[in-house]
Amino acid sequence: MAPFIRIDRVSKRFGTFMAVNDVSLDIMKGEMFALLGGSGCGKTTLLRMLAGFESPSEGRIFIDGQDMAKIPPYERPVNMMFQSYALFPHMTVEANVGYGLKYEDISKAERAERVRAMLELVQLGAFAGRKPHQLSGGQRQRVALARALAKQPKLLLLDEPLAALDKKLREHTQFEIMSIQERMGITFVVVTHDQEEAMTLADRIAVMDKGVIRQVGPPADVYEHPNSSFVAGFIGSINMFDAEVTPGGAATTLDVPALGGEVRASAKDIEPGRKVKLAVRPEKIALSRERPADGNCFPGVVKDLGYFGKDSLFRVALASGALVKVNSVNSSRDGAARAADWGEKVWISFEPSAAIVLTD
């Protein structure tokens, strides 16, 4: 199947500054695609090129097989929700949401109905007659979302769509966005710097850094198999140590000074003697009072303990002075049954398969 959006070696230069640097992406029809990255990494710029407000300095963009180079924003089958919302201050909520439908070939009654349905969707039915400056930030954000959705475009671009919402409303809206996507088959590109949001929403994630795409893949792939220390560190929490590959058999063996010993990892094809990084997710490390029978295990002392309700975060100090983060689920209500307490001597251990070996 041909991709719905094809971004072909696109770069955007502002003066000498490369905001987007040689990005290529294929996005399928009906996909929910998330662009994830820190502030200023070029997410909005990439989105603006898709919407047509910026033209690429290099490269080409195809949407639905059509080259977008000469197509102005008002002729693209694309709607965008702006990071600043960009609500029209002189129009009511209703007029804002209905604005795009003015230029469509539909009857007045149908237009009113669509607007009503959209406001219902974002739970703003009671606010139809208000002006934007009479709304809270979260309400404005929902109006902006409704306005972008109202035209039911083939491609919807959302720039930080949920940043101003509280947790509950955010979860609700995430769910709504997902169900809209399934119902209407709209392709979504969502920009976010909230990795959890990206994980929940997206079919695939692209991690951006300084205008470059570092990794693209399904959330689980990016989380469990990061291709670089940047991606590993950016998504989720992780323990990372300098390491060196020692010659071994089928499994790779790493010499990790910070852990004070050798670690077996199930990575393949890395030449012996190579300097690498070992990364282990905190929830993949087990904590025990006795030395476990096998696996990679190291002794340490509990330095710090954070209780978060469903789980706890331990920081264990090793002999080398390195601190290791360990996440453990609080499966029992009995405090004494916790894996360990402050100052206690413990063993940390993890499976070879939990060890991520990163070559950059």
Next chain:
Amino acid sequence: MNRRPVFLISCLCFGFAFFYIPILSLIVFSFNKSRLATVWGGFSTQWYAKLLDNDQVIKAAVLSLQIAVTTATFATVLGTMAGIALARFQRFRGRAGLSGLVTAPLVMPEVITGISLLMLFIYMAEWIGWPGSRGFTTITIAHITFSMTYVAVIVQSRLTSMDLSLEEAAMDLGARPWRVLVDVTLPVIAPALLSGWLLAFTISLDDVVITSFTSGPGSTTLPIYIWSKVKLGVTPDINALATVIILTVGIGVALAAYIMHRAEARRERDVQMALSQDTP
């Protein structure tokens, strides 16, 4: 109390006195019973009544108002166009030059502007036979040329502070550039347009220099009328007339300032609200 406020307050008083005592004395003497402009002879409103009987004054006032309204309207349209061009075409060659050209009339001596327009009208009359005589049309054209500059500056500064993404959002929703202008840009900057109109109106209403170059026989505006009268000596009826003009112009300027201020305050409030609520 320390000394600073005393000093500042005296500065303020002096400034106000310097500016407003002449105007105040003019207003006071317009209610003077005496014929002599400088001797107080008791309170009276007779000079105002006399004004209404003076056909010449009424005719001049009507002409002035007609010119001012026409000028303000055209100046607002043209000035808005210039302001939009200056604010929206960000990077074209000669932008700085054009910007300078638009604002130059603000600082150009009025005599120069007046003479150049007079020359233009004379040459045009010679070559294309128009304008046959100078009057309403030539005065209005002259007023438009220099008052549109003020409108352009107001519109430009309003547009540069307007969020560009509003226009982008409209375009994104399918509006062509012309519709974007009508649906979004103009309504958003409407207060600036209104205050620009009022400013152009007052500028046109009290102009003497440029008008005197471009008017002809039989087309006497109010300021010109006053000017010609004052040459023969100040009389209380002129004081009365001047008071009326001051009031009109004052109201116009105050209204313009108020409209701008209110729009500014509202925008400020919106921005504040937006900032306090969009924590990243």
